[in-house]
Amino acid sequence: MTHTSTVPARQPARTSRLRSHGRWARLRRTWLGPALVAPSFILLAVFVYGFIGFTVFISLTQRWNPFNRDTTLRGDALGNYADLFSTPRFQADLRNTIVFTLLFLVASVAIGLVLAILVHHVVIGRAFFRSVFLFPYALSFIVTGVVWRWIFTPQTGANLLLKATGVSGAYASMTGKPLQPDWITDHRVAGELNGVLEPIIPGGTFLHTQVGIPLALIPVVIAAAWQLGGFAMAMYLAGLAAIPDEVREAALMDGAGPLQTYRKVILPMLRPVTLTTVVILGHVSLKIFDLVYAMAGSGVGFSTDVPGIFVYEQMFRALHYNAGAAASVVMLLLVCAVVVPYLARTYAREDS
């Protein structure tokens, strides 16, 4: 159907209908929409917002758990949160989440962009490469975790490769020590900032963990970027396809080389794609659980622990539902901190 044929034909029909069942139609016009969305609104209200509210409530109670449904609130209203932020483990979790998210976003966006540009310009086998790079995305995090755990265990995988290729030996002849990193079992924290942070922030010695980059997290970042780099590539491929050829031609006419075209024209045009990718991957990374659980667990000294694992253990092992709920609320706030500015931006643009 085309516009020209339907619009004039339908107009009279609608008016005649309106006239014949005026009241019914008006009722339908005002209430049909709300009636249709009402079920989903009710479900959302109960099963999403209701339970978020319940979790917030539990996070304020003394000791609610399934065996003992005691709903007494804590005397010090935010006591569970205060306890939470003072435990070394949760401090390590927050550090890990922030470090992991930053490294992971940079890595997967970079991988995605480079792959997308390569695939976009490859003429032969474009579909093949696109599928190959997108395949990891189809795997579950548990599978990825198990495989990469094997690769990054010191006695297997990567270290055997270093030995077999002679890299380890060559390194030994230079430094006297073979190159056999500890990978996911390394519990050192690089670039420690405690000495810098503690004097600045009032309140002094509240840090019970080292603030820096836990080295054991890097293999986890590699595994995560391997899995989601393909997703970023797909986003960028769509973005690249949406850039009209005229733009490239115009840049060429103005005398820009390929590098300059990318730097000055294409990359700025891809900025909305980057933003979307960062928001989607950002919330994946903030609530990550399964990959870390399968690959590294909590790690020595909680070097790879994340809030998700903390919540799971506090709730189902320790029966500290209130501490678990408080940690969940903190996770929710972290995700909000990433998503809300993006949504606000999007709505602001739609309004203007």
Place this chain on the structure above:
Amino acid sequence: MRRTPLWLAALTAVTALTATACGGGSAAGGQKTDKVEVFSWWTSGSEAAALNALIDNFKKANPGVTVRNAAVSGGGGSNAQQVLQTRLVGGNPPDTWQTHPGKAMGEVVDNGLALDLTDVYTVNKWNSAMPKPLIDAMSRNGKVYGVLTGVHRGNVLWFNKKVLAGAGIRVGDHLSRQEFDRALDKLRAKGKTPLCLGDKDIFASAEVLENVLVGRLGAAGWERLVEGRTHWSDPDVRAAVKEYTGLLDRVNSDHSALTWDQAVKRMADGGCGFNTMGDWAYGELLKDGKRDGKDFGYVPFPGSENVFVTVGDVFVASASSDNPDLVKKWIASVGSKESQLAFNKAKGSTPVRTDVDVSSLGSYQQAAAQDFRHKTLVSTLVHGEATSPGFQQAFFDAVNQLNSNKDIDAFVKALDGAARK
């Protein structure tokens, strides 16, 4: 005409959703059934075989009864815990479920969720057939709320005979702490990893520390510590923690990437001399085709010769079961001599009844049964029997921190704080 289906669809959707939302709670009726739902986390080879032995014995004695095996696998029981807790909140508990004695089952009993089983004990005269400390660990105010299927011993030191012989180490029927230290040093001098550890799940580290503590403090000292009568800042406790950090310097560097069974396997394959783990490791060793006494040997963990650290598995019954009489029959069947023997034969643990003839069990199990009857029994912290689940988690977290920073002061302070909560 075109819009009617939309209305219909919306109406159907709303009806369907309302129906599902309301239907959830009313499924469990009040009528008597001849079904027993048995909930556990026993799904691995030997565990499933042991559970089936229990179920078969029960069915033989009660023909016509159906048993629904609701075992949930994975996570060392934490997945099952999650399912169980959800079902308890939803008011839909299984008829009977697996837990550990002592504090682990405390919340269930204290909140009236468990069925009083005292009469089962009286009728079957179990009070004289089972050790009193273990019955006490399942009792509140003189009433018993659970039955043990069997106990594992937590404080066992396993060793690879060939590796030890290669380093000129001979082990008798026990090992003193000094001898253990010397053996570890000899292994290191030979370029061998002295002790295998696999603590991807932190309980394995915690178990090493528990054994060191039991060995150092003795049964009475250990009881005082877990009951809170001794502080964690006590000099003896600190000395034990220091001893533990000393052991950590002699374990494989990739310990946090291995699971406990991978560590047992590495010891069995000659990757190191010793491994300390509860006697569920025995089943792992046999499964790998290793021979008791030829390839591997075992002694109580050094210093803890006179102590048997019990890791017991218990069935409790639901107080809101549709058919309490039938559930009590299940409990009676679990505690019967036949079930105790069949279950523990498959699971590699020790029968709790001291009147069971164990001569048909393997040689390790016979030795363990003898020790169980003659040594002092203490309960484990690592498996949640001696302390609350909350303290157990605090202990795990503190051990994890200790593994990375070796900071004994911080460890002691964290646990003193947790003990006071």
